[in-house]
Amino acid sequence: MNELDFLAERFEEHRAHLKAVAYRMLGSLAESDDAVQEAWLRLTRSEADKIDNLGGWLTTVVGRVCLDVLRSRRLRREEPLESRLPDPVVSEENGACPEHQALVADSVGLALLVVLESLDPAERLAFVLHDMFGMPFEQIAPIVDRTPSTARKLASRARRRVRGQPPVPDPDPVAQRRVVDAFLTAARGGDFDRLLVILDPDIVLRADSGSAFPGGMKVLRGAEAVAGQFATFQRMATISVARPVLVNGTSGLLTTVDGELNSIMNFTIANEKVVAIDILSDPDRLADLDLTGLEP
Structure with missing residues (x-):
């Protein structure tokens, strides 16, 4: 085995962790892959034999790459990512593949990623690396060009904004599915009163239709508004096929109409109530999703 092959083997041992870091930082699967690839390229150009802690070195590189991406988004003044849903990770209910499990460990749902999008880039990096991956502030500080004390304050500010938003999902997948099934039955029947029982009074519905309905992500708040929306679209709920998945x-739910993918829906269930629904129905982004792990 030559030196490059040996280095590639060592890099692959850290790939899943690096992509998990990048996904929490960027909310984009494609950009996460790009960040990991950039870390590999920088590793091949470095004096790898002098790196004592390869995992820490690679995590630092990915953190810097992601920070540059987040800052670049703001400098370009393009449509902010908080006006669109992060990329969903979709898998079978009977178990995600190891890569998916690493990506969404620690309840990294779409609702939490939406909250992370609202953070300042440096706050997000400090929070993700410290609170989610346990990196010491002494290692985070050089990435954001701050002192360890300031890095600690960045994470603290982020923590205050993230705390309680969204509520922690119920851990029992069977209980989650029972609530979603009840919601689907009520929506198909246009049962407004039943929907009000299932939905949390402060529920948030986020719907990202992309270019199909310009204007960015639509947000509805409150059980009555959300129940009214689904009661109105009773006919669409009836003609679509809803397949249970993990998001x-x-x-x-993965919904199809006439065999064509129509939407990906994610439900956040807390205290046996639906507290958040995130719907991605952007045709362009749906077409880019990797759903190869799903059974036909």
């Missing part, structure tokens, strides 16, 4: 590790 970022929690109960979701």
